[in-house]
Amino acid sequence: xxDHLSPIxxxxxxxxxxxxxxxxxxxVAEKAGVMNLGxxxxxxxxxxxxxxxxxxxxxxxxxxxxxxxLAGVLAASLFALLALSLAANQAACGLALxxxxxxxxxxxxQSYVSHSLAGLPALPLPGLSQIPWLGPILFRQDPVVYLAxxxxxxxxxxxxxxxxxxxxxxxxxxxxxxxxxxxxxxxIRWAATLTGGAFAxxxxxxxxxxxTPLWVQNMTAGRGWISVALVxxxxxxxxxxxxxxxxxxxxxxxQFHAQGLGLDLPVxxxxxxxxxxxxxxxxxxxxxxxxxxxxxxxxxxKPFVPGR
Amino acid sequence: xxxRVQVEPRIRLIGITKRYHSLVANDQVSLQVxxxxxxxxxxxxxxxxxxxxxxxxxxxRADDGELxxxxxxxxxxxxxxxxxxxxxxxxxxxxxxxxxxxxxxIALVLDEPFDLAALAQRVxxxxxxxxxxxxxxxxxxxxxVGERQRVEIVRCLLQKPQLLILDEPTSVLTPQAVLTLFDxxxxxxAEGVAILYISHKLHEIQALCDRATVMRSGRVTGExxxxxETPASLARMMIGRELPHxxxxxxLGQRRTVLEVRALSLRSEDxxxxxxxxxxLTVEAGEIxxxxxxxxxxxxxxxxxxxxxxxxxxxxxxxxGVPIGRLGAGQRRDRGLGFVPxxxxxxxxxPAMSLARNALLTGHRKGMVRRGLVDYAAAVRFAAAIxxxxxxxxxxxxxxxxxxxxxxxxxxxxxxxxxxxPRLLLVSQPTWGVDVGASAQLRQTLVDLSREGVAILVxxxxxxxxxxxxxxxxxxxxxxxxxxxxxxxTDAEAIGLLMAGHSMSAAA
Numbered sequence: 001x002x003d004h005l006s007p008i009x010x011x012x013x014x015x016x017x018x019x020x021x022x023x024x025x026x027x028v029a030e031k032a033g034v035m036n037l038g039x040x041x042x043x044x045x046x047x048x049x050x051x052x053x054x055x056x057x058x059x060x061x062x063x064x065x066x067x068x069x070l071a072g073v074l075a076a077s078l079f080a081l082l083a084l085s086l087a088a089n090q091a092a093c094g095l096a097l098x099x100x101x102x103x104x105x106x107x108x109x110q111s112y113v114s115h116s117l118a119g120l121p122a123l124p125l126p127g128l129s130q131i132p133w134l135g136p137i138l139f140r141q142d143p144v145v146y147l148a149x150x151x152x153x154x155x156x157x158x159x160x161x162x163x164x165x166x167x168x169x170x171x172x173x174x175x176x177x178x179x180x181x182x183x184x185x186x187x188i189r190w191a192a193t194l195t196g197g198a199f200a201x202x203x204x205x206x207x208x209x210x211x212t213p214l215w216v217q218n219m220t221a222g223r224g225w226i227s228v229a230l231v232x233x234x235x236x237x238x239x240x241x242x243x244x245x246x247x248x249x250x251x252x253x254x255q256f257h258a259q260g261l262g263l264d265l266p267v268x269x270x271x272x273x274x275x276x277x278x279x280x281x282x283x284x285x286x287x288x289x290x291x292x293x294x295x296x297x298x299x300x301x302k303p304f305v306p307g308r
Numbered sequence: 309x310x311x312r313v314q315v316e317p318r319i320r321l322i323g324i325t326k327r328y329h330s331l332v333a334n335d336q337v338s339l340q341v342x343x344x345x346x347x348x349x350x351x352x353x354x355x356x357x358x359x360x361x362x363x364x365x366x367x368x369r370a371d372d373g374e375l376x377x378x379x380x381x382x383x384x385x386x387x388x389x390x391x392x393x394x395x396x397x398x399x400x401x402x403x404x405x406x407x408x409x410x411x412x413x414i415a416l417v418l419d420e421p422f423d424l425a426a427l428a429q430r431v432x433x434x435x436x437x438x439x440x441x442x443x444x445x446x447x448x449x450x451x452x453v454g455e456r457q458r459v460e461i462v463r464c465l466l467q468k469p470q471l472l473i474l475d476e477p478t479s480v481l482t483p484q485a486v487l488t489l490f491d492x493x494x495x496x497x498a499e500g501v502a503i504l505y506i507s508h509k510l511h512e513i514q515a516l517c518d519r520a521t522v523m524r525s526g527r528v529t530g531e532x533x534x535x536x537e538t539p540a541s542l543a544r545m546m547i548g549r550e551l552p553h554x555x556x557x558x559x560l561g562q563r564r565t566v567l568e569v570r571a572l573s574l575r576s577e578d579x580x581x582x583x584x585x586x587x588x589l590t591v592e593a594g595e596i597x598x599x600x601x602x603x604x605x606x607x608x609x610x611x612x613x614x615x616x617x618x619x620x621x622x623x624x625x626x627x628x629g630v631p632i633g634r635l636g637a638g639q640r641r642d643r644g645l646g647f648v649p650x651x652x653x654x655x656x657x658x659p660a661m662s663l664a665r666n667a668l669l670t671g672h673r674k675g676m677v678r679r680g681l682v683d684y685a686a687a688v689r690f691a692a693a694i695x696x697x698x699x700x701x702x703x704x705x706x707x708x709x710x711x712x713x714x715x716x717x718x719x720x721x722x723x724x725x726x727x728x729x730p731r732l733l734l735v736s737q738p739t740w741g742v743d744v745g746a747s748a749q750l751r752q753t754l755v756d757l758s759r760e761g762v763a764i765l766v767x768x769x770x771x772x773x774x775x776x777x778x779x780x781x782x783x784x785x786x787x788x789x790x791x792x793x794x795x796x797x798t799d800a801e802a803i804g805l806l807m808a809g810h811s812m813s814a815a816a
Contacts, residue, residue, distance in 0.1 A: 293580070295407070
């Protein structure tokens with residue numbers, strides 16, 4: 001049994017990483033009351049920017065990842081300008097950003113189709129990777145996987161333990177009260193939105209330069225949307241988000257193996273399995289309305305205009 | 309009065325004027341408060357008290373007038389600027405974050421290094437020193453309204469204010485908690501803090517305040533030393549005449565039970581709500597049953613269960629002996645139940661619709677719908693009749709609900725329900741935010757209606773109101789209802805203990 005399980009588990013963290021990154025970014029934005037449905041678009045823009053930068057710099061993945069983050073921030077600032085500064089409808093702006101991202105990345109990506117990159121080799125952590133069974137699963141990953149998990153720890157800590165996190169939660173619950181006691185609500189929401197953009201951009205960059213280092217149109221394949229859903233179903237808790245992302249990653253790898261075994265099931269159904277499993281499990285664990293209500297940023301999705 | 313010349317006033321307002329379009333909210337208002345003085349601002353709803361306080365707190369800018377702070381002219385252009393000067397304000401509607409803990413809420417307003425553990429200790433010691441005990445680690449949503457007010461006060465105290473403004477602070481407190489608050493305020497005043505105390509409750513101002521400025525329609529109509537005045541003379545300054553009183557005739561008709569509630573238990577779906585536990589009550593034809601208690605103790609849940617918004621077990625609620633627990637709100641109205649909810653705009657009436665259309669919403673049972681089509685002319689006639697009968701001040705049946713003042717809209721909503729000749733009328737907070745004149749009229753309307761044989765259940769936070777009009781009074785605390793007592797057999801103190809959650813035996 002363990003022999004069949006460990007190859008699946010080894011792939012799980014890598015497959016979960018884009019969701020962890022994009023989900024954490026969206027979680028930060030939503031905690032401040034900003035619902036950015038443009039995650040899928042920001043990921044695609046990040047992915048193509050990263051791929052182009054990596055190609056231009058002779059395959060430098062680091063250049064690619066940085067370019068992806070920058071592109072994500074730029075895409076998020078477009079959203080912030082419309083949805084925050086001009087107080088437009090957040091859902092509409094987010095959907096528009098996703099449509100824009102799909103189109104823009106396909107357009108720029110035309111000349112990169114069938115290009116491929118070298119990717120990043122795994123970086124076994126000395127000592128830890130020697131632990132029997134667990135070592136290869138957890139500690140023989142590429143550096144971005146480690147980075148994603150460090151970012152998870154950082155986000156969880158900032159939200160729960162620091163003044164910045166407290167201000168973020170306060171703004172998300174009641175921008176009016178936060179404004180009344182003197183906090184720059186729009187500035188804080190801008191910062192949270194741009195953070196979300198950087199995370200989504202990095203997630204996209206990881207997909208195109210490390211996870212499957214070649215350019216395929218629409219290569220995020222709905223992972224941005226799953227990230228948005230994960231945040232809600234995880235009731236805005238970073239640890240649940242992490243577990244949800246790992247579940248998605250695990251089932252993704254599992255269905256690859258199942259396809260390989262030649263099970264008598266339609267490939268399309270198998271490919272849909274990770275999305276289905278994640279949504280079902282998370283719906284079940286997020287049925288607790290009390291938890292939902294306590295963690296839901298009360299002002300989520302509502303534009304705030306100071307002094308009105 | 310002679311000492312005033314020697315002491316520099318902490319704050320002095322000179323000729324403050326604030327206009328909103330054609331409405332003059334504050335007209336040449338002047339007042340001053342000395343250090344250590346508890347100064348009342350007395351006036352009805354709409355007299356301009358809140359606007360004046362917002363000017364002092366920097367939330368609103370005056371069009372004209374001067375503000376002197378410790379003898380120096382100042383401009384206060386934001387709440388932040390007010391706080392830096394040393395002005396603290398306890399709002400009537402709190403500005404707390406529900407999902408955060410007490411200490412987190414307080415940390416958000418203090419400019420100092422972020423150390424929740426150390427701050428929690430200070431919160432505890434300050435709150436104990438002023439007789440306002442608080443657990444710093446409780447989330448605010450789990451606190452009672454009175455405890456939330458403590459958080460607001462402690463939050464102000466930690467900023468070491470020189471002037472503390474309290475806007476109608478006792479509207480959410482039990483009579484006993486009011487006494488504790490007064491002790492705290494006297495202690496603060498003794499330490500030199502100037503206090504501005506806004507209220508429309510005459511006896512509180514007489515018990516607490518050193519001086520009073522009385523306002524009416526945006527103007528100062530008098531200055532007084534409350535202890536040297538009578539309630540009648542203060543009322544004359546406040547509303548221009550004596551406080552009106554209700555006439556309560558005896559009920560001569562047949563006595564029979566109209567509403568019976570048996571062992572009603574209801575788990576609240578809302579984590580910030582209150583579950584109801586084993587509620588028993590009856591309301592007879594010809595009587596008014598009052599339910600006292602601080603909002604948030606199950607009032608919303610009880611009204612939802614009785615009006616039909618939340619269905620319950622069938623035999624938990626009986627109307628004229630028939631189980632109606634499973635019926636929805638419309639079916640209950642068909643059987644003669646009228647309901648005046650607490651939120652006038654949004655639940656009692658649709659803000660953006662005309663009075664005629666609002667009348668139609670529940671009044672359609674009175675022949676305004678023929679073969680599925682609305683007879684709009686009938687709705688207009690129906691609305692016009694209500695406006696006429698209850699003296700609703702508005703431009704006519706086509707006036708939008710949101711254009712009416714609180715008192716006039718309430719008269720219209722109550723009138724709409726009464727015009728459908730209910731057998732049972734549920735009323736929640738009948739005079740909340742309504743001026744004295746309209747309140748008296750509404751109370752008299754309810755009394756008269758009950759004496760025609762209608763059973764009436766009134767939920768209110770205003771104890772004085774309940775003692776004025778109710779035949780029996782029960783208390784809802786923590787989702788449990790105390791046994792109703794005849795009005796003559798109980799008093800505000802006993803009711804207050806029940807409101808604070810003491811059982812009957814503990815209260816005795």
